[in-house]
């Protein structure tokens with residue numbers, strides 16, 4: 001290719017080589033030379049990292065581990081609640097929302113993004129709770145199916161991977177996934193089976209069948225299935241209960257069916273599967289380890305209180321702020337933080353829906369206005385909910401019981417490998433990688449997950465150095 005050319009031909013040649021290099025860069029950065037395989041994702045709510053320890057009795061999980069990778073645990077984001085982590089797992093932040101300098105959008109930046117302000121920790125993607133309040137509009141976000149929870153204001157802080165996929169012309173099918181019914185940044189997935197409370201095992205197995213068919217037929221490029229049962233049983237009966245054990249065994253049966261269908265449909269070499277939870281679960285002592293706010297403060301001094309349990313958001317009246325803060329500062333088994341005092345490691349205080357006071361309970365403790373306001377559940381034929389809860393989550397995300405799990409199998413993953421822990425914010429990069437799309441800026445660490453991948457996708461992302469080398473080549477050709 002390298003010939004000695006002079007005069008006008010040389011000028012044409014250097015323009016050609018510049019165009020060629022730009023074309024190569026465009027191809028690299030558009031992702032078309034990345035590994036690009038179909039992906040099936042499972043979000044198993046409230047599945048603690050150690051729920052699958054009894055592998056002898058969980059052949060479905062065991063087969064996935066034998067064929068793929070398992071990390072010791074996955075640390076959730078703070079607060080270790082559902083909605084904040086659903087989004088931390090699935091989003092990269094929008095360039096304009098991430099306060100970063102030009103250049104942070106460089107596609108290789110997963111590692112660098114971990115040390116910048118860009119990303120999708122809760123304070124970046126803005127879903128900082130299962131219950132949120134916007135002081136400006138007085139609108140509320142409430143876990144479940146409250147109409148105001150679908151407003152773009154809660155969701156548009158970051159771009160979920162399914163929105164990025166749809167924007168790229170790829171198709172995503174989602175089953176019971178909270179938020180798939182919401183138009184986010186003007187986009188919805190190609191298919192959304194809307195969330196219902198506690199989808200049944202039948203819902204789960206039907207979703208698996210439909211997801212696999214969609215992926216195999218080419219109607220879907222990615223499918224995502226949500227399952228809530230493990231979390232529900234963990235709350236009602238506690239993480240060590242026989243009910244949780246039974247629910248895990250039933251989930252295992254669904255995964256045995258999944259493994260079987262992958263073989264039947266001949267998808268083993270085409271389809272990557274990633275499964276994870278949003279957080280773990282710890283035992284609580286209902287009526288015993290309870291912090292009743294009415295004991296310490298006058299609730300009429302508070303404009304708004306959101307959520308109860310391990311993390312409570314309080315907006316005291318301005319004139320009463322110091323008084324409320326002082327009164328709560330003396331409460332045992334709980335920390336009260338002014339907004340700027342919330343520990344940096346929570347990556348929380350920068351969120352726009354964060355309250356002026358945040359209360360965080362010690363593990364096992366439960367903060368509520370009063371015992372009468374505890375969230376009992378409907379466990380009997382009585383019209384009033386009377387059931388005691390025995391498990392909860394939301395505590396400090398470094399508390400071991402809050403740890404979730406992560407498993408993956410498929411052509412892009414190593415086989416029969418155990419790996420070191422990862423964090424919820426790391427998962428997004430892996431999904432992007434196997435799907436062959438460029439990750440948006442995010443807080444994940446590429447070095448924490450790179451090891452999980454088999455060699456076939458190792459060269460997929462061009463590094464800045466690599467690109468600089470290419471530019472140097474262009475310049476030398478032009479010289």
Ligand code: ZN
Pocket residue numbers: 045046081082083231278279
């Ligand atoms: Zn959850």
Ligand code: ZN
Pocket residue numbers: 046082231232235393
């Ligand atoms: Zn839960």
